[in-house]
Amino acid sequence: MTSSGSPVVLGVESSCDETGFGIVSEGTLLGQGLASSASQHAEFGGVVPEIAARAHVEAAVPTLRIALADAGIETRDITHVAATSGPGLATAVHVGLAAAKSVAWALDVPLYGVHHLAGHAAADTLEHGPLPERSVVLIVSGGHTSILAIGDLVRDPIEHLGDTLDDAAGEAFDKVSRLLGLGYPGGPAISRAAVDGDPQAFAFPRALLRPKDAPFTFSFSGLKTAVARTVEKLERAGEPVPVADIAASFEQAVVDVLVTKALRAVRERSLDTLVIVGGVAANARLRAVAQERCDAAGITLRIPPPRLCTDNGAMIAAVGDLLVRSGASPSGLRIAADPSAVLHGAQLPLPQ
Ligand code: KG4
Ligand code: ZN
Numbered sequence: 001m002t003s004s005g006s007p008v009v010l011g012v013e014s015s016c017d018e019t020g021f022g023i024v025s026e027g028t029l030l031g032q033g034l035a036s037s038a039s040q041h042a043e044f045g046g047v048v049p050e051i052a053a054r055a056h057v058e059a060a061v062p063t064l065r066i067a068l069a070d071a072g073i074e075t076r077d078i079t080h081v082a083a084t085s086g087p088g089l090a091t092a093v094h095v096g097l098a099a100a101k102s103v104a105w106a107l108d109v110p111l112y113g114v115h116h117l118a119g120h121a122a123a124d125t126l127e128h129g130p131l132p133e134r135s136v137v138l139i140v141s142g143g144h145t146s147i148l149a150i151g152d153l154v155r156d157p158i159e160h161l162g163d164t165l166d167d168a169a170g171e172a173f174d175k176v177s178r179l180l181g182l183g184y185p186g187g188p189a190i191s192r193a194a195v196d197g198d199p200q201a202f203a204f205p206r207a208l209l210r211p212k213d214a215p216f217t218f219s220f221s222g223l224k225t226a227v228a229r230t231v232e233k234l235e236r237a238g239e240p241v242p243v244a245d246i247a248a249s250f251e252q253a254v255v256d257v258l259v260t261k262a263l264r265a266v267r268e269r270s271l272d273t274l275v276i277v278g279g280v281a282a283n284a285r286l287r288a289v290a291q292e293r294c295d296a297a298g299i300t301l302r303i304p305p306p307r308l309c310t311d312n313g314a315m316i317a318a319v320g321d322l323l324v325r326s327g328a329s330p331s332g333l334r335i336a337a338d339p340s341a342v343l344h345g346a347q348l349p350l351p352q
Contacts, residue, residue: 008023009079009317009320010078012096013119016092017038019037019096021067024321027126029126031071031072031073032312032313052089057095060096079324082111082114084115087339088116093339105333110332111331122318124302124303131153134150134271136149136150136262136269138262138276138281140258140277145170147265149269154319154326160343164217164219169220170186170278180231202250207222209260251283252285255290256289259289262276272300277303279310336351
């Protein structure tokens, strides 16, 4: 603890192509540093694990320094360390976890292994304060798409209402971007292209929305295939591909399904708050449509600002800070990377 007795928690994120360090104290973000290797993956159309891992090694110390300077603190002021220990790319998670262990060991402070997706949910608390007693959380990232019912993020078990059967929403953006020749990462690229497009131009499928379908389960691979077929057909006919219209119509189809199912979950649970987090929550159309439909339904919508939607260290520090304040036992230096960890709780268990 600092002289004031408040914890100062360093969060470390390295599960994909962002190297993030954030510093949080009692729900307040003090500062952060963020480096991305996205441009190094662009020519491959997706994240290359070995390149990501090497980039984390190179970025770790400089990015930590930026976070410390941003927060106006010294290394010795850190009282606790939290790191993503899963899920994510194994090689990438290992680097951040090793960095976190080094800091925790050198400073002799407690270390917590954190679930990356709990970090996405916690990111919102940095902007909008503590979560309500219960809420529905829609997580939309590059690797996951889930509707959750949560109570206290770090004390209560996390209930999965539904997940995706195939592609995650972000993955669908990335794949469609690639087939439209818009590059990686696909989300921001599609979003930019869609600005000038007509979202009604193409009637792309909205999967699993019929009454007999699983109410909170998603599927995006059919949508991706429908976009691919449309592009192929136009190219075969020698017609120009209306990229903006396709991007806008695809985006609208994804957003429709996400918002419809998330609102259904809030209503079914008789709750009044929807939280949308993860990289795809940075999407302007998703934010606008969700706001409009939540306003109409009298539901409170919480979405972190775009810079806290995509991967960052602050969100992991936010979970660490909540764990510390709830009196959770530290994971210690035995915590290991769990690349395919399922989200049951905010803190990941120690290996058996
Ligand atoms: O949460 P995140 O940063 O990393 C993972 O945990 O996967 O999410 C990354 C995903 C990528 O698929 C990226 O294309 C998508 O989020 N994304 C977006 C936008 N910004 C990032 N998707 C749609 N619109 C955006 N503006
Ligand atoms: Zn993420």
